[in-house]
Amino acid sequence: MELEYLEGLNEPQREAVLQTEGPLMIIAGAGSGKTRVLTYRISHLINHGIDPFAILALTFTNKAAAEMRQRIEKVVGSEARSIWMGTFHSIFARILRIEAHRIGYTRDFSIYDTEDSKSLIRTLLKEMNLDDKTYRVGTVLHRISSAKNGLISVNEYQRNELFRAEDEGNRIPEMGRLYRAYQDRLLKANAMDFDDLLFNTNVLFRDHIDVLNKYQQKFRYVMVDEFQDTNVSQYVITRKLAAVHQNICVVGDDAQSIYAFRGANIQNILNFEKDYPDLKIIKLEQNYRSTKTIVQAANSVINKNKAQLRKAVWTENEDGSLIDLVKAGSDNEEGVLIANSIFEEKMQHSLRNSDFAILYRTNAQSRAFEEALRRKNIKYRIIGGLSFYQRKEIKDLVAYLRFTTNQNDEEALKRIINLPKRGIGEGTIAKIIVAAGEAGLGLWDVVSNSVSFLGARLAGPIDTFATLIKSFRYTAEQKDAYETAAHIAKTSGLLKELHEDKTVEGLARFENVQALLNAIKEFVDNPQNEDKSLSAFLQSVSLLTSAEDDKDTDRDKVTMMTIHAAKGLEFKYVYIVGLEEDLFPSQMMLTSRADLEEERRLFYVAITRAEKKLTLSYAETRYQYGRLKNCEPSRFLKEIDNDYLRTNHSLSNREAYVNSFVRNLTPRKPEQINATIHTPSSDFTPSDTSRLAEGMKVEHAKFGFGTVKEIDASAHDRKARIFFDKAGEKTLLLSFAKLRIVES
C-alpha cells in the first residue's frame, strides 16, 4: 500500500511525504502536484498509526478541505473523517464554540457576515453623529478588519500614534472610538464577525494557557495549505499550536499570493525561516498539469514581478497549441465568441462541458457569457457570485433562526422584527435600541418587557413579536433543527408571504426557502452530525460561501468563476476574459493600493489553471453604469511573449450584435413597452436593428411573456421603439432589469 502511492512521486515529492517530523516548508509551484503530496502525507501519517484526531489541516476554502478529505479517504478509508480539516474560520469557530465562556461569549454566539457588519457600522455612525460620507462604511470596516487581522486590539489601536496620525490624515479621527464601539456592540450581541473568529482565538490562547495547552497536546501534526495567503492572526495561531510538537508543515507558493487585500502577508513565508531555524525547505518545481506553451507563457508573466522567491517551474509535457487571443467588439460579443469557441472545440475534440472554464476578474462579468451559453444550449454553472446564503429570503429565515438561538443578536432582530409587517417602524426600533442602551440592558430585555420601557401604545405589536420568539425558543429546546426551522418558517408568516407572491421571482424565492429547509433536513439526517440542535446547524452554515451544488447531479457543465475562486482548480480549456486595462488589472488595485504585482500574480494563477489550451479575450467596448465605455487592451497582453500567442481574427457577426442590444426597456402604459435598441457602431441603421428585433419574445417577471408586434424605427440615435402584448394582469412596475429577450 505504502509503496504503491510513493511509486508515482518524483524525488522532492516523495521527500515531502516522508518528512513528517519537525518544521517543513514546501514551496509548490503551480501544477506541481501539491494536493497529491498533502494527501499522501496525511495518509502516510495515519497508516503509521497516528490518530486522525491529532492531525490539524487548515485550508482556505471549504471546497479544498472537502476535496482533500475525499482523496485521503480513498487511501486510508473512513478514518479520514476524523481529521480536523477545514478552513481557518470553521475550525476555530468550532473551538471557540466549545470554549466560548472563557472569553465572555456563550456557545450560541452568532456569526455576523459582511452585510451585518456594515449595517452595524451604519447604526453606530448614526448614533455617534458621524457623517457617513466622510466615514465610508466600507473604509471603516476595512480599517477595523485590517487591525484585527494584524492582532491590533482596540486599546492598542487607540494608544498607537501612527494609527491616530493616519486616521487624522484621512479625516476620520474617530476611527479608534468607532472600533471600540463596534467591538462593544458585537460582544453585547454575543456575536463575532469573520475576523473575530481568528482574533478571539488568539485572545483565548493568550489568556488561557490551560486551553492552549490542551490543543497543543491534541494536535501533534499541524498543516497549512495556501500558506502564502495567511495573515498575521492566522500565522500566530498556527505557530502557537505547533509550539510543543514542532511538527508544522506549511505549503505555499509566493507567486500565487492573491489575498493581500484581506490581510495576507507574504512576510509570513520569510518570517517562517526565522521562527524555525532548523526548518527544512522542499521545492516542487516540475509542473505536471500544463503544456510547455502554457508553463512558459506563465513564467514570462510572473518574471516581470520583482518581489518573489526565485523558482523555476518547468515541465516535460508536450508543447501544445498556441494561446489564442480573441478581440471582441463588445462585452456581449465577447460572450458570443467564447460560446462559439467552446462549441467548436467541444465538437472538434469531442470534449465535455466540464473540460471548460471561463475565468474573469469580477463577478459582474458573468452575464454576457451566461446569455451566450444559454443561447447555444451549453450547460454552465457559476461558482461564487451571490451565494445562496446571501439571498434576501434565505437571510430572512436564517435571521429568525439566529434570533431564536441568540436573543442578543441585534442585526438579526432588526431584520425580522417587522417582517412580515407588524407595524413596528424604524422609529420604534430606534427607541428600543436607545432604551436598551440607557438601561444598560440587551435588546431582548426591552423587547420582552416592552410595556414598562416604551409604554402601552408602542408595546402592542412588539409584544406579539416577543411572544412569537418565546414560543420558537421553546420549540427549539424540544425539537431538532429541521422541525424547529420548518415550524418557524410557517408560524412567522414568512412562507405565507412568499407563497402569495405569484411572480416568477416570488416563486423562485419560495423554492429557495424550501431548499434551505431541505438542507437543514439533510443536516439533521446526517449521522456524522451528533449535535442536531438549531444552533449547531447555524454554526455550520454561517461559514459556507456557496450552497455548493451537491445535489446537482449533472456535473457536465462549463464552469464560470472569478480567478480568485479558481485557485487550486484545473481545466483542459481555460478562457481568461475581460483583459482590459482598468478591469484586469483592476483600476482599484492600481490607484488605491498601487499593487500591480498582486494583479500580475492573479493573472499567473489564471494562466496556470489551463492544461491543454488557453484563450485570452478582451472587448473594445463594455457597458458600465448603463453607458457604453471604450476599453483599452490590458497591459498584461503585451507582457506575454509573442511567440506563444496567436491572434484570432474571427469577426463578429451582425446577428450576434443585435441579439444582445435590446436594452433600456421602459414601460409607458401597461400594454406598451418602450424598448431602446442600442447598436455599438454606426454600421447599423435603425431599420437594420428593428428588422432583427421583430418577432423576438420578451420576458418580464411581473407580467410574463409578450411578443414584439410592431417596431417604430423612426427614432434617431440608433434606437427603436418596440410595442408588444400585455400578458399578465398585475400592474406594470418598474423593475426594468427583469425585462429581457429570451428568444429570437
Next chain:
DNA sequence: ATTTATATCTTTTTT
C-alpha cells in the same frame, strides 16, 4: 407606518 417617486452612488477579489 408604508408605499411610491426621485436622487445619488456604485467602481474588486472572499472567509
Next chain:
DNA sequence: AGATATAAAT
C-alpha cells in the same frame, strides 16, 4: 444599469 438612500405622497 442596478442598488440603495432620501423625499414625498398616501
